[in-house]
Amino acid sequence: MSSKEKLNDAFSTISDSFLTECARPLKKTVFQKRICRLLPLVAVLVSIAILLPIAVFRHKSDLIPGRWTLISHADETVRKEMLVESAHKxxxxxxxxxxxxxxxxxxxxxxxxxxxxxVELFAQWFYSQITYDYRMxxxxxxxxxxxxxxxxxxIERGFTFxxxxxxxxTVTSHFYNGIKYDLFYSLVSCKDLTAELENTQGQFYKSIVRCGADPAKISMIVEYTFDDIKLIMNERFLNTSPDGERFNFMFYCYDGHWYIFETEMENDFSIDVLGKDEDWLSILIVPQECYGRVVAVGRGYLLLDNGEYFMTLDELDLxxxxxxxxxxxxxxxxxxFIADDGSTEQKVTCNNLLTVKLAEPSTPSEEERSNE
Amino acid sequence: MDDRRIIELFFSRKDSAITELSKQYAPMMLTICSNILQNQEDAKECFNSALLALWDTIPPQRPQSLSAYCARICRNTALTRYKKNKAEKRNDQKSVSLEEIGDILPSEQSIELTLERQELTKAIEEWLSGLEQKNRYLFIRKYWYMDDAKTLAQNTGLSTSAVYLRIDRMKKSLLTHLKTKGVLQ
Structure with missing residues (x-):
C-alpha cells in the first residue's frame, strides 16, 4: 500500500464522533445570495491550467505603469490593462x-x-492580494x-493599525519571490443589486450595520461576475480558476465613494500573519530543504525532478x-509548469527559492562515458 | 423515529427498517454517493447497494452512531464503485479525480509513513481535535464526505474563496503536524 493510500485509509477510519459532528450543515441560516465569491490568491493557485501564448505580453511595454490603458486587439477584443511596478515587489x-x-x-x-x-477597485484588490500589499x-x-x-x-493582539x-x-516580504506576475480575467456580468438593501434582515444590510456604518448612505450596490481567471508567474507557472467556476464580487457606493464589501477581508491572511495561527504561517516563512535533479531552469524559475517548482529573483548558474x-x-x-514548447501538461508544486547549491555536477559517470 | 428504534427494526428483520432509515438518512447517503461518483444514476445504485449492506450487517453490528455507520457504508461502497469505474475508464473525459487526503503528501517517492493505520488515525484525530469547529467541519466535509467548495460555502456561511483558503491552510497544518509527530520520514 502506498503512503497516500495509507493516509487515505487512516483518515477514513476517524472516529464516529467527528463524523456525527459534521453530519449536518454547521450553520442552519445560510446566506443564499452570497455577496462575495472570488478566489483569493491561494485559491487561484490551486487550479487547473489553460495556456495563453506568452506572446500576448509583447505589447506590455506600451503600458504606463500604474494606469489603466484601454487596448483594442487585432482580434477585436477590447481589454483594459495595467502594469504595476513597485519597489521590492x-x-x-x-x-x-x-x-x-x-x-x-x-x-x-x-x-x-x-x-x-x-473594475479599478477589483484590479487593485487583486494586485494587493498577489503582492500582499496590505496598505493598498x-x-x-x-x-x-x-x-x-x-x-x-x-488591537487585541497589541498592535495599532x-x-x-x-x-x-515585514512578514509578507518572505511570501513571494516572483519577478513578474501576469493576471488575466474577463468581466462577464454586472448586476444592480441595490434593492437587496431594502431587506433589513438580509446579510448585506446586517453586515453594514454591524460595522457601525449607515445603510442610508449607500446609493448603489453592484455585483460583478468574473471568469477565465489566469495567473502566470515568471512566465513559467500557470494557475487558473477551477473549470466552469465564476466568481462574484460585490461593490457598493457609500457616501459617494465606492468600496468592496467587507467579507473579502476574510480571505486576506492579515490576522493570521499577526500571529493568530503561527502554526500554518510557519510553513510560509520557515525555510525547508530538499534535494532534486534539475529538469528545467531559466530566468526566474527552477524545476526539479521531485515535482517541486521554485520561483526566484536570481539568475541560476545551473x-x-x-x-x-x-x-x-x-x-x-x-x-x-509552462514548458519551452508552450505545453502545460506537468502539474508541479510552487515554492519560493531561498538558496540552491550544487550537490552533484551533471557530468556523466564513468559508466555513462564508457557507454558513449 | 430515533436511531435506537431504527436499529431495533433491523434486529427484528422488519422491512420498515429500510424505510425509516431512508427517511432519516437518505439525503446524506445520496449526497456522499453523488459527491464521490459525480453521476446521479451511479449514486442511486450505490445508495441501494449501501442499503443492502446495512441490511446485511445490522445485525450482528449494533452501531453506536447510526448516521456515522450509514456514512461509512456509503463512502466505502461509493469509493469501491468509483475505483471500479475508474479502472474501466468509464466517462474518462468527464471524470474528475477525487481529491483525497493522501494528496497532501508532497511526493510519493520521498515520503514514508512510519506508523500503522491505527496510530496514524490517532495522529490525525489529535490534529482534528485541535481545530476550531468550523475548520474541522470544513476539513471533514471536504475530505471525508467529499463536499465541493460551493456546498461548503453554503453550509458554513463562508465565501467560496474563504473555504478554499481555510482548507489550503489546514492541509499544510496537517502535514506539519504529521512531520512533527514523526509520522512522515
Missing part, C-alpha cells in the same frame, strides 16, 4: 477582457470600460469595515541534470 500586469459582458447588462448599471470605479488592500474597504474586521483584532501594517509588511540542494519557503500549491 514583483511587476504585475493585469488584463481585463470586456467582450463577454452582455451590452444590456452594461447599460442597465451604466457601465463603461472607459470609466468604471469597480485596506484602502479599498470602508474604514468602518476595516476597523471592524481588522483593526479591532489587531499602523504597527500592524508594519508587521504585515544546468539540466544537476543534482542540487535547495532551501525554500512557499505556498506548496499545485499548478502547471
Amino acid at each position: 514583483p511587476t504585475v500586469s493585469m488584463s481585463m477582457n470586456y467582450n463577454k459582458l452582455p451590452a444590456e447588462q452594461a447599460e442597465a448599471v451604466g457601465f463603461s470600460p472607459e470609466k468604471d470605479p469597480c 488592500h485596506f484602502s479599498l474597504f470602508q474604514k468602518e469595515a476595516v476597523d471592524y474586521s481588522f483593526t479591532s483584532e489587531a 499602523e504597527s500592524a501594517l508594519d508587521k504585515l509588511d 544546468k539540466v541534470g544537476d543534482y542540487v540542494h535547495v532551501s525554500f519557503t512557499g505556498f506548496q500549491t499545485k499548478g502547471r
Whole structure:
C-alpha cells in the first residue's frame, strides 16, 4: 500500500464522533445570495491550467505603469490593462477582457470600460492580494469595515493599525519571490443589486450595520461576475480558476465613494500573519530543504525532478541534470509548469527559492562515458 | 423515529427498517454517493447497494452512531464503485479525480509513513481535535464526505474563496503536524 493510500485509509477510519459532528450543515441560516465569491490568491493557485501564448505580453511595454490603458486587439477584443511596478515587489500586469459582458447588462448599471470605479477597485484588490500589499488592500474597504474586521483584532493582539501594517509588511516580504506576475480575467456580468438593501434582515444590510456604518448612505450596490481567471508567474507557472467556476464580487457606493464589501477581508491572511495561527504561517516563512535533479531552469524559475517548482529573483548558474540542494519557503500549491514548447501538461508544486547549491555536477559517470 | 428504534427494526428483520432509515438518512447517503461518483444514476445504485449492506450487517453490528455507520457504508461502497469505474475508464473525459487526503503528501517517492493505520488515525484525530469547529467541519466535509467548495460555502456561511483558503491552510497544518509527530520520514 502506498503512503497516500495509507493516509487515505487512516483518515477514513476517524472516529464516529467527528463524523456525527459534521453530519449536518454547521450553520442552519445560510446566506443564499452570497455577496462575495472570488478566489483569493491561494485559491487561484490551486487550479487547473489553460495556456495563453506568452506572446500576448509583447505589447506590455506600451503600458504606463500604474494606469489603466484601454487596448483594442487585432482580434477585436477590447481589454483594459495595467502594469504595476513597485519597489521590492514583483511587476504585475493585469488584463481585463470586456467582450463577454452582455451590452444590456452594461447599460442597465451604466457601465463603461472607459470609466468604471469597480473594475479599478477589483484590479487593485487583486494586485494587493498577489503582492500582499496590505496598505493598498485596506484602502479599498470602508474604514468602518476595516476597523471592524481588522483593526479591532489587531488591537487585541497589541498592535495599532499602523504597527500592524508594519508587521504585515515585514512578514509578507518572505511570501513571494516572483519577478513578474501576469493576471488575466474577463468581466462577464454586472448586476444592480441595490434593492437587496431594502431587506433589513438580509446579510448585506446586517453586515453594514454591524460595522457601525449607515445603510442610508449607500446609493448603489453592484455585483460583478468574473471568469477565465489566469495567473502566470515568471512566465513559467500557470494557475487558473477551477473549470466552469465564476466568481462574484460585490461593490457598493457609500457616501459617494465606492468600496468592496467587507467579507473579502476574510480571505486576506492579515490576522493570521499577526500571529493568530503561527502554526500554518510557519510553513510560509520557515525555510525547508530538499534535494532534486534539475529538469528545467531559466530566468526566474527552477524545476526539479521531485515535482517541486521554485520561483526566484536570481539568475541560476545551473544546468539540466544537476543534482542540487535547495532551501525554500512557499505556498506548496499545485499548478502547471509552462514548458519551452508552450505545453502545460506537468502539474508541479510552487515554492519560493531561498538558496540552491550544487550537490552533484551533471557530468556523466564513468559508466555513462564508457557507454558513449 | 430515533436511531435506537431504527436499529431495533433491523434486529427484528422488519422491512420498515429500510424505510425509516431512508427517511432519516437518505439525503446524506445520496449526497456522499453523488459527491464521490459525480453521476446521479451511479449514486442511486450505490445508495441501494449501501442499503443492502446495512441490511446485511445490522445485525450482528449494533452501531453506536447510526448516521456515522450509514456514512461509512456509503463512502466505502461509493469509493469501491468509483475505483471500479475508474479502472474501466468509464466517462474518462468527464471524470474528475477525487481529491483525497493522501494528496497532501508532497511526493510519493520521498515520503514514508512510519506508523500503522491505527496510530496514524490517532495522529490525525489529535490534529482534528485541535481545530476550531468550523475548520474541522470544513476539513471533514471536504475530505471525508467529499463536499465541493460551493456546498461548503453554503453550509458554513463562508465565501467560496474563504473555504478554499481555510482548507489550503489546514492541509499544510496537517502535514506539519504529521512531520512533527514523526509520522512522515
